[in-house]
Amino acid sequence: MAVREQIRVGGRSARIQSAVHQAVRDLSATTPRDELTVPQIAAEAGVTPSTIYRRWGDLGALLADVAVERLRPIAEPDDTGSLQTDLKAFVDQYAEEMSSPVGRALMRDVFASAESFPVQCAGFTCNHLATIAARAKARGEQPFDVDEVIDHVMAPIIYHILYDDREITPAYCHALLARLLSLPQPR
Template identity: 40%
Template sequence: MADGVNEERQRARRPGGRSARVAAQVHQAVTDLIGERGYGNFTVGDVATRAGVADSSVYRRWGNLETLLADVVLTRLNAQSPMPDTGTLAGDLRTYAAQVAREITGPDGPALLHLAVALSSSGERGRQASEALRAERTRQLQSMLDRAHDRGERAPDAYEVLDHVLAPMYIRVLFGLVPLTPDYIEGLVERVM
């Protein structure tokens, strides 16, 4: 009997199983609803219906809508933008900036950026999610900058890259000033270098 329970627990924890599918469906439902209705204009019930799951599944896993929204932002934006290693800081920054530009102008990108902004002013949980996203982006950038420093290259600090490369791209997408052309991205990287 105990072996059967342990086997069931192991199956439940296995990545890619039902739990992962439900999370992916719920995350996509949130992203779609943000894109269609905007922040604050849907409920857990709306998310559950769109995802094809029971409300209780959403509440059991996330507890409330704000926690779910924070999880969507952190998961979707942090899962993207693998850190390139081209051998030079300029190459790494160009590649990374181009990846970020593709993500934030892609089908879900604007909705996720709007959600991240809305969460940052929506209470303690939202501020925590916003801070976690900033911390993760800073950590990612710092690893790239540390590699450059180890190679003997002059490297700006992570906040300079955030301020002069990522922030302008985010602002353009948030205000609908797209496309983010390769020349525009190249100019951002050149200025920070």
């Protein structure tokens, strides 16, 4: 079901949204996700269950909504002085976050919903890479193609997290990056 687009976003609505999100974060830290329920979250947040049902539709949509907020970057990627180090730092952090138990759970919540949440998450990654690329260009470095990094660095990392739950080592990430950057730039 769809998360309803709110018409009134201030005051009480904002407080409830915040309280419910916080309740989900708190409870999911101590409760296995398959025994999280809407009434339980509602009680923790101090609202009635019907408020959650009317606003988010069902548990899956609420969890996905919270997950996207937790995955939304709070800052620009670090500027470490060069394209290579910027990319390495970003990929390392991404792999570590996503492959952690919390990260895997957030990804599950995002993909389990039938909506546009995954697209938002793809946007986060894309934006960060574009920022790094723009910085590199400003420095006069040979820029890179964001799509190439997504296809040949981020995608394999995500694949292994999702399919085999392989441990993603920094060495593996660096090998992916090194391989890409050593190739002749297409076009």
